[in-house]
Amino acid sequence: MPEMLTGSDFIWKDQTDLLWGALSSGGAFLVVLDPRGRPNPMTIGWGQIGIVWSRPAFTVLVRQNRYTYECLRAAESFTVSVPAPGALKDALLLCGTKSGRGLDKFHAAGLTPAPARLVKTPIVAECAAHYECRALAHPLVAMDDITAADVIDRFSYVAGNTHAVFFGEILATYTTPAVAR
Numbered sequence: 001m002p003e004m005l006t007g008s009d010f011i012w013k014d015q016t017d018l019l020w021g022a023l024s025s026g027g028a029f030l031v032v033l034d035p036r037g038r039p040n041p042m043t044i045g046w047g048q049i050g051i052v053w054s055r056p057a058f059t060v061l062v063r064q065n066r067y068t069y070e071c072l073r074a075a076e077s078f079t080v081s082v083p084a085p086g087a088l089k090d091a092l093l094l095c096g097t098k099s100g101r102g103l104d105k106f107h108a109a110g111l112t113p114a115p116a117r118l119v120k121t122p123i124v125a126e127c128a129a130h131y132e133c134r135a136l137a138h139p140l141v142a143m144d145d146i147t148a149a150d151v152i153d154r155f156s157y158v159a160g161n162t163h164a165v166f167f168g169e170i171l172a173t174y175t176t177p178a179v180a181r
């Protein structure tokens with residue numbers, strides 16, 4: 001059984017490299033339960049881990065038109081599952097281009113929701129590293145708050161469709177062996 005890391009320094013352990021590699025290439029899976037209790041995986045390329053409010057935290061940026069945004073606003077927890085380097089490319093593409101509003105993306109992408117250890121939201125079984133997070137806060141980035149004009153242009157920001165920043169307290173992080181697909 002892989003060691004589950006807890007304690008003040010656990011977020012800086014080995015899987016930080018895995019996370020950084022994934023976010024800067026094909027992405028990782030952000031999972032949240034929808035209002036019916038169905039898990040929805042969304043591909044993310046933006047995310048940070050660090051210390052916020054004196055606790056280890058994972059922050060993700062989710063645009064307001066995503067189904068995930070609606071779900072996260074009401075959620076008590078979320079998870080982030082990180083593929084092994086170069087793995088799950090098709091699933092990342094599907095979960096990053098299709099909405100879960102009318103589609104079971106776990107099923108469509110051939111992914112398996114597996115129970116998390118400390119939160120209700122499942123993890124993605126086929127992934128190599130996982131973060132389990134308790135929702136803390138979700139401030140919106142208002143248009144007036146964006147001081148760099150190039151950011152507004154590059155991301156085609158308009159009022160009402162900027163990103164929100166979701167802060168989660170990392171309750172657990174661990175690696176799991178690869179699951180055959």
Ligand SMILES: Cc1cc2nc3c(=O)[nH]c(=O)nc-3n(C[C@H](O)[C@H](O)[C@H](O)COP(=O)(O)O)c2cc1C
Pocket residue numbers: 025026027040041042043044045046047061062063065066067068069092093095096097098099100101
């Ligand atoms: C590689 C990649 C990275 C992405 N990163 C983000 C992200 O960090 N934040 C975000 O809001 N959308 C991101 N997206 C777009 C969403 O994954 C995409 O709009 C998705 O279909 C939304 O699904 P949902 O409607 O089920 O929430 C990314 C897409 C890809 C392909």
